[in-house]
Amino acid sequence: MKFDPRHLEMLAAIVEAGGLTEGAAMLGKSQPSVSRSIAFLERRIGQRLFEPKRRPLRPTEIGLLLAQEGKRILEAGRAASALADGVARGVAGAVRVAGTPIFMDGVISGVIADFQGRHPNVRIDQSYAYAEEAMEKIAQDLLDLAILPLRPGTLSDEFAFCQILPGRNVIACRTDHPLAGRATLKSTDVVRYPWIAPPANSPLFHDLRAFLDRIDQREMKIGFTGGSLTAVLNVLSGSDSLTVLPFSVVFMLQRRNRIAALPVEIGDPNRHLGILTRRSAKPPMTARRFTEFTMSRFKEIEREIAAAGA
Amino acid sequence: MKFDPRHLEMLAAIVEAGGLTEGAAMLGKSQPSVSRSIAFLERRIGQRLFEPKRRPLRPTEIGLLLAQEGKRILEAGRAASALADGVARGVAGAVRVAGTPIFMDGVISGVIADFQGRHPNVRIDQSYAYAEEAMEKIAQDLLDLAILPLRPGTLSDEFAFCQILPGRNVIACRTDHPLAGRATLKSTDVVRYPWIAPPANSPLFHDLRAFLDRIDQREMKIGFTGGSLTAVLNVLSGSDSLTVLPFSVVFMLQRRNRIAALPVEIGDPNRHLGILTRRSAKPPMTARRFTEFTMSRFKEIEREIAAAGA
DNA sequence: CGAATTTCATAACATGAAGTTATATTGATT
DNA sequence: AATCAATATAACTTCATGTTATGAAATTCG
Missing domain, CATH: 3.40.190.10 (Periplasmic binding protein-like II)
Structure with a gap:
């Protein structure tokens, strides 16, 4: 006996809501649809899931037990929804970022710390790489972005480079x-x-x-x-x-x-520190968030440098 | 973003089985069907669930996370199936049984103990009742069976009575x-x-x-x-x-x-101890199991009584 | 106790997701 | 480079689920 998980969800919703009508509403479905599905399910397993002739529909023994499994399904579905929403909004998921070791350790690690404070559900997969390797990995989509010094002119169309500081x-x-x-x-x-x-x-x-x-x-x-x-x-x-x-x-x-x-x-005065990304595929929302965050952070750093120099 | 739990199941099956083809087989579905469903799901959430251009289909970050939820759904479904199978085979569920207090305590409690030893997943809801009350509750389907002394002739067609011992x-x-x-x-x-x-x-x-x-x-x-x-x-x-x-x-x-x-x-020599059930609706398998078990147990008791009397 | 109300079941029909087989495509393998 | 296996696509069918409208039954209330 293999169940359609949606049926168990309906069962759980009805039990949880205390009635078929409310349960259907909770699921955003029409009442007859849920009614028919439950009737179908009852006939399939040859067991009553709700006491007969009871108007605020009350589950039977087995109805209650199956509803408990259904509740687990409902919760897993809700968790999945929350997860997907988080990813879509860029507040969950992972960002794969690389950069030159000294610069990552000296500056970016602080930026990452700030970012994680605001988005605890985003994981940062950091690695170290120089320009050549980083470009390869970005092209293979093994990396979302790299932060490193480059001369913007030397770049192929495949990549986008957004400079954030002079690379001196x-x-x-x-x-x-x-x-x-x-x-x-x-x-x-x-x-x-x-x-x-x-x-x-x-x-x-x-x-x-x-x-x-x-x-x-x-x-x-x-x-x-x-x-x-x-x-x-x-x-x-x-x-x-x-x-x-x-x-x-x-x-x-x-x-x-x-x-x-x-x-x-x-060093080359034409070289700049910047964020290297792939131009073609639209990046995941998390990567965009991190990029924006990094850039705004560097705007602040730039101001601090200017203030200190004055 | 509301998920169809079946999609999450598929995702989990693919990840668990290590490939789309095996995952589809695990679910008992055809490979193209699962392929299309996953593709549909990916477009709906706007995220890749599997790394592109990888032949033993490998999940992405979010694919893996959603698959974990899917796994919970799969497991809930399996638990529900096991439960339903148990109920169908009469080895899970509940039996509602009543009888006269002295007799229940003196004899039936031992039978129940034996029965529970063999079917630990069957719950026995025992209560005390005399004939009149028991018949009412059976008629209202608040009780599966009653074990008590009756004169079989006095019974309405609604009930079945299976005698197990002289009621002396x-x-x-x-x-x-x-x-x-x-x-x-x-x-x-x-x-x-x-x-x-x-x-x-x-x-x-x-x-x-x-x-x-x-x-x-x-x-x-x-x-x-x-x-x-x-x-x-x-x-x-x-x-x-x-x-x-x-x-x-x-x-x-x-x-x-x-x-x-x-x-x-x-007492009335025409009265017998027996098991009272409702004739009309077919009883749950668990109740049938318990009835059969009780009757066979009483056959043994009858032999013991005969042996002791000889 | 009977009327009103709530709650669920049924009917009839439309829709579309998921199932099928056949086949193309594309990484992986040797 | 050629072969093989895994996945994607195409074309089509089917059936569960969705809809609204309505009927039936149980509960509540005057």
């Missing part, structure tokens, strides 16, 4: 570093100190190489390499090391971690 | 009662001792009155009245009291409770 990098050091506070720096100064190298394939590393090429100083002491942002910061604040970091990361961390930026700008 | 009553006393063991008794003997009166409106009481009328002894000392069988037995075994009890009750209890029957038979 700076040389970072601890606040009481011998070089900190100097108005100008000679290129020979910076190579006297040990360096923390960013990951070998990262944009930061390329920028650093380009910078050293430019000042014709190919010899640098690498004192530390391969660490995450936390490790980099610890080494940075406990030694005279220098490293190259996105300005936004230094800005966000400068108070808490006593990090300073030297007056040297590094 | 005896005078009961404790085994070491002064009268116990005597081969014959004079009527004056029995009125010397205090009596325990059965409930005033019970057949036992009427039989006792008829008996006393017959032996022309209208004066009897009533020492105790109004108690249940347990109380009656306690008084009986702790004093020289006499009372009238169905023979079957005395028989069942004589070993455990040291009760004896005096060689005096009381």
